[in-house]
Amino acid sequence: MTYWIKFFGLSLALLIILLGCGPNNTPSTSPNTSPKIPSPVPQSITITAVGDFLMHMPVIKSAQLDDGSYDFKPIFTEVKTLLSSADLTIANLETRLAGKEMGYSGYPVFNCPEELALNMKELGIDVVATANNHSLDRGWVGITKTLDHLESAGLQVLGTYRNAEDAQRVFITKIKGINIGIMNYTENTNGIPLPEGREYAVNLLQSDKILKDIGQLRSSGADIIIAYLHFGTEYQRQPNEYQRKVAEELFVQGVDIILGDHVHVIQPMDLNYHSNASQDERKFVAYSLGNFISNQSWRYSNCGLIANMELVKESEKVTLKKVDYVPVWVDTYQSNGQKKYRVLPVQKAIKDFETKKDPLLTELDYKTMQQVWQDTTTLITDACPAISPRNINEASKI
Structure with a gap:
């Protein structure tokens, strides 16, 4: 009897051991212990922004082909990867795309070939801000036709609207689990009144409208709110x-990032901690990103910034982790007797001249780019030492 008791005891122990271990001798989970759920992997995205597409007639003429059509892509070849590599890229359109029948023109009343819309999309731009002091240069028709051409190219448009219903909606997009709300307003329309009965056509920089939009974005689940503002004193x-x-008030009201343009020169950036609801939150303002493309060839207006903002979502909280920038400069050269334009990343172009990789650059170009680099980095560093230009090696890989 004792023998059988010992036999069954040993057999039962062996069975427990076999059932309690997997093929890799890993102990099974206890029935009373819940499996550990791994923490979500932090999500990171990059938002890139550029300033004014200020389409003067010399720039427009430089893009005209022999058949009468227009191709602006060659102007942006050297910066395309800097824009297309971001998860979201924003730009300001300081012209109208009202159609050939209204006549193409530059300052003071802008109208550009509609091919620019598709070229902007191909460049990597996702969102176009259209509320600026030239929004009404071609009247109501200019508003609607510009929207038609931009949307047909697959671009998201902010700041101008066809009807009151569209003007009441806010823009929010989700990228890698991060909800990004973007607003666009202009300080003025160069004295041109809003169309009668269509006062919704252009977003003006008015506090009641902005506060309403902020509240709507937050209630819609925006993790980050960006305000793209056309404001300031030119030059x-x-x-x-x-x-x-305005920047201080918007930060208090819940805006996280402010991007500015209009003054046609670069203004300082500021990356700081702003107290909100007893919690310090990182805020960022770029008062002016300058000109991205224009015919303004003089000092300070012949250049602009590509601003890059890295956002990280971890444990349901989105934070602004890092900001950097790439100074850009507008180079002009002659090709077959025609004046041409191209936007160059300054640091890379300086190196290309020094290593003789770019035969189009002259000694005068080299000196000008050095001046642009010094002017830009000094201005930004003096205002906020925490913001540095993107490393040239990193920029050249993007």
Whole structure:
């Protein structure tokens, strides 16, 4: 009897051991212990922004082909990967795309060939801000036709609208689990009144409208709110009191990032911690990104910035982790007797000249780019030492 008891005891112990281990001798989970759920992997995205597409007639003429059509892509060849590599890229369109029948023109009343819309999409731009002081250059028809051409190219458009219903909606997009809300407003329309009965056509920089949009974006689940503002005093390299006041107020109301344009020169950036609801939150303002493309060839207006913002989502909280920038400069050269334009990343172009990789660059270009680099980095570093230009080696790989 004792023998059988010992036999069954040993057999039962062996069975427990076999059932309790897998093929890799890994202990099974206890029935009373819940399996450990791994923490979500942090998500990271990059948002890139550029300033004014200021389409003067010399720039337009440089893109005309023999058959009368237009191709602006060669202007942006050297910066295409810097824009297309981002998860979201935003730009300001400081012209109208109202159609050939209205006549193409530059300053003071802009109208550009509609081919620009598709070229912007091919460049890697996703969102186009259209609320600026030239929004009404071609009246109501200019508003609607510009929207038609941009949307037909697959671009998202902010700031101008066809009807009141569209004007009441806010823009929000989701990228890798991060909800990004974007708003666009202009300080003025060069004295041109809004169309009667269509006052919704252009987003003006008015507090009641902005506060309403912020509230709607937050209630719609926006993790980050970006305000793209057309404001400031033209050709002034420092923000005026109004710009600073607007930025401070928007930060208090819940905006996280402010991107500025209009003044046609670069103004400082600021990356700081702003107290909101007893919690310090990182905020970023670029008062002016300058000109991305234009015919303004003089010092300070012949250049602009590509601003890059890295956002990280971890444990359901989205934070602004890093900001950097790439200074760009507009080079002009002659090809078959025609003036041509191209936007160059300054640091890379300086190196290309020094290593003789770019035969189009002259000694004068080299000196100008060195000046642009010094002007830009000094301005930004003096205002906010925490923001540095993107490393040339990193920029050249993007």
